[in-house]
Amino acid sequence: MPGAKAGDRIRETAKQLFYRDGIRAVGVDAIVRHARATKPSLYRSFRSKDELAAAYLRDWDSAFWQRFESAVAAHPDDPRAQLRLFLERLTQRMRSPGYRGCALTNAAVEYPQAGHPARRAAVANKHRLRRRLALMTAAMGARQPRLLADGLALLLEGAYASSQLFRRNGPARAVARVADQLIEASLGRRRLTRAKH
Amino acid sequence: MPGAKAGDRIRETAKQLFYRDGIRAVGVDAIVRHARATKPSLYRSFRSKDELAAAYLRDWDSAFWQRFESAVAAHPDDPRAQLRLFLERLTQRMRSPGYRGCALTNAAVEYPQAGHPARRAAVANKHRLRRRLALMTAAMGARQPRLLADGLALLLEGAYASSQLFRRNGPARAVARVADQLIEASLGRRRLTRAKH
DNA sequence: CATGCTACGTACCGATCGGTAACATAGTCA
DNA sequence: TGACTATGTTACCGATCGGTACGTAGCATG
Numbered sequence: 256m257p258g259a260k261a262g263d264r265i266r267e268t269a270k271q272l273f274y275r276d277g278i279r280a281v282g283v284d285a286i287v288r289h290a291r292a293t294k295p296s297l298y299r300s301f302r303s304k305d306e307l308a309a310a311y312l313r314d315w316d317s318a319f320w321q322r323f324e325s326a327v328a329a330h331p332d333d334p335r336a337q338l339r340l341f342l343e344r345l346t347q348r349m350r351s352p353g354y355r356g357c358a359l360t361n362a363a364v365e366y367p368q369a370g371h372p373a374r375r376a377a378v379a380n381k382h383r384l385r386r387r388l389a390l391m392t393a394a395m396g397a398r399q400p401r402l403l404a405d406g407l408a409l410l411l412e413g414a415y416a417s418s419q420l421f422r423r424n425g426p427a428r429a430v431a432r433v434a435d436q437l438i439e440a441s442l443g444r445r446r447l448t449r450a451k452h
Numbered sequence: 453m454p455g456a457k458a459g460d461r462i463r464e465t466a467k468q469l470f471y472r473d474g475i476r477a478v479g480v481d482a483i484v485r486h487a488r489a490t491k492p493s494l495y496r497s498f499r500s501k502d503e504l505a506a507a508y509l510r511d512w513d514s515a516f517w518q519r520f521e522s523a524v525a526a527h528p529d530d531p532r533a534q535l536r537l538f539l540e541r542l543t544q545r546m547r548s549p550g551y552r553g554c555a556l557t558n559a560a561v562e563y564p565q566a567g568h569p570a571r572r573a574a575v576a577n578k579h580r581l582r583r584r585l586a587l588m589t590a591a592m593g594a595r596q597p598r599l600l601a602d603g604l605a606l607l608l609e610g611a612y613a614s615s616q617l618f619r620r621n622g623p624a625r626a627v628a629r630v631a632d633q634l635i636e637a638s639l640g641r642r643r644l645t646r647a648k649h
Numbered sequence: 650c651a652t653g654c655t656a657c658g659t660a661c662c663g664a665t666c667g668g669t670a671a672c673a674t675a676g677t678c679a
Numbered sequence: 680t681g682a683c684t685a686t687g688t689t690a691c692c693g694a695t696c697g698g699t700a701c702g703t704a705g706c707a708t709g
Contacts, residue, residue, distance in 0.1 A: 260686085261686070261687075262686090275564065276564060276565075277476075277561070277562060277563075277564060279474075279476045279477065279562070280476065280562075282665070282666065282667080283666085283667060283668080284665080284666085284667090292687085293687070293688060293689085294667085294668075294669085295668095295669075295670095295686090295687075295688080295689095296686070296687065296688095297668095298667095298668065298669075299685085299686075299687095303667080303668080304666095304667060304668090355564055356561070360561075360613050360617065361561050363616060363617055364474070364553070364557075364558050364561045364562070364613075364616065365474060365476070365477075365561070365562065366474075367472065367473060367474060367477075367552055367616065368473075377617060378617055378618075381614075381617045381618065382618075385618075385622075385623065402626055402629065402630065404623075405622075405623035405625075405626040405630065406607070406623075406626060406630035406633070406634075408610065408614065408623040409606070409607045409610030409611055409614060409623050409624070409626070409627060409630060410603070410606045410607065410610055411610065412609065412610035412613035412614055412617075412623075413605065413606030413607055413608065413609035413610030413611075413613070414606055414610075415613065416557050416561075416609035416610070416612065416613055417578075417605065417606060417609055419560060419561065419564065420557065420560055420574060420575055420578045420609075421575075421578070421579075421582075425582075425602075426582065426601075426602035426603075426605040426606050426609075427606070428602075429599055429602040429603060429606070430606060432599065433599065433602065433603035433606060433634065436603070436634065436637055436638065437603075437630065437633065437634055437637070439637065440633055440634070440636065440637035441633065457656085458656075458657070479695070479696065479697080480696080480697060480698080481695075481696080481697090489657085489658095490657070490658055490659085491658095491697085491698075491699085492656095492657075492658070492659095492698095492699075492700095493656080493657065493658085494698095495697095495698065495699075496656080496657090500697080500698080501696095501697065501698090
């Protein structure tokens with residue numbers, strides 16, 4: 256790491272500090288100090304702190320979809336198993352020290368302003384995920400695919416939030432089981448069908 | 453409002469600005485300017501900005517439990533209906549302009565440090581809610597009350613997050629329906645019981 | 650009037666914020 | 680060698696951060 260170019264060291268350091276402490280809480284001075292670089296090096300690679308934050312969030316988005324597609328690839332043509340694997344792996348990651356939820360969601364909380372780059376990155380990711388989940392729940396044969404997809408999205412976001420509100424053994428650790436229950440209840444024969452006329 | 457004491461105006465203004473823009477994003481100068489007061493007035497009522505933020509979160513916690521107990525009181529001895537009413541009212545509030553999720557969760561995202569007062573307030577609220585939900589799911593007769601309570605907590609936190617990631621018609625609007633599905637699937641006869649030996 | 654108390658404002662503090670100008674150094678290719 | 684490019688460094692900018700020393704207006708007492 257210390258052998259890499261200054262721009263790369265700064266990008267890597269920013270990733271760690273932004274995720275650990277939040278974007279607003281980390282000053283550019285702290286970043287370049289930890290990266291053993293200086294501010295002009297930062298501003299030659301990134302136009303502003305906001306763009307550095309945007310790069311950090313793009314990296315996160317990219318890593319997120321890698322994890323997602325990895326779980327998908329492990330169970331071809333079985334979206335339920337794909338999702339379950341993704342959530343089980345997520346549960347593992349949530350147990351690791353320093354885990355602090357989804358960087359994109361956190362950034363959206365830190366930057367409520369409508370047009371902010373950090374917010375745009377987060378919103379884009381969440382919309383894409385929502386559409387993707389709806390495709391998967393439809394493929395599962397859910398009675399109401401969009402409703403189930405939204406339920407799963409809520410559980411996922413809830414796990415992100417809970418994982419930083421509770422130390423361990425919080426509600427987040429149940430996300431895979433609850434998601435599976437919800438899927439089970441949304442599939443197959445219409446248990447909940449109301450009497451017809 | 454303009455007739456009130458400086459300390460009260462500051463407290464009220466801080467509540468609005470902290471919720472709208474986030475605690476870190478709002479400086480004490482902005483608060484006293486909007487409150488038509490001055491900084492010494494702020495620091496005579498509050499020891500620090502952090503304590504002003506803590507007061508803001510205590511107010512939020514108090515208002516949260518008022519809303520919760522109001523829904524409980526509306527359906528005595530029917531925890532499922534209590535929860536459904538609470539979530540339906542929450543859905544209403546989420547549609548109102550300027551809604552930005554749970555101030556306590558947002559504060560915990562803004563202040564990841566373990567001992568920070570804002571974080572303590574958030575964590576205390578969430579733990580209390582988790583215990584309360586477990587009591588309710590047990591009263592419902594759920595097969596696994598703690599698991600269901602955690603699922604409901606995840607849905608709630610997910611709704612908070614989603615409500616600020618999607619404009620309208622986001623996953624959050626489904627929270628009451630999904631919660632009811634999950635409850636339905638967790639009650640009564642043991643549909644999911646695994647074969648014994 | 651004089652005193653004491655409460656409530657508020659003016660003016661300022663050092664530190665840090667994001668960002669930049671000017672300059673030094675090193676590698677590359679002609 | 681010399682010119683060019685990329686990257687590093689020092690030193691600084693105005694603005695804003697959270698926080699405070701100190702002065703003053705108003706009002707109730709004696």
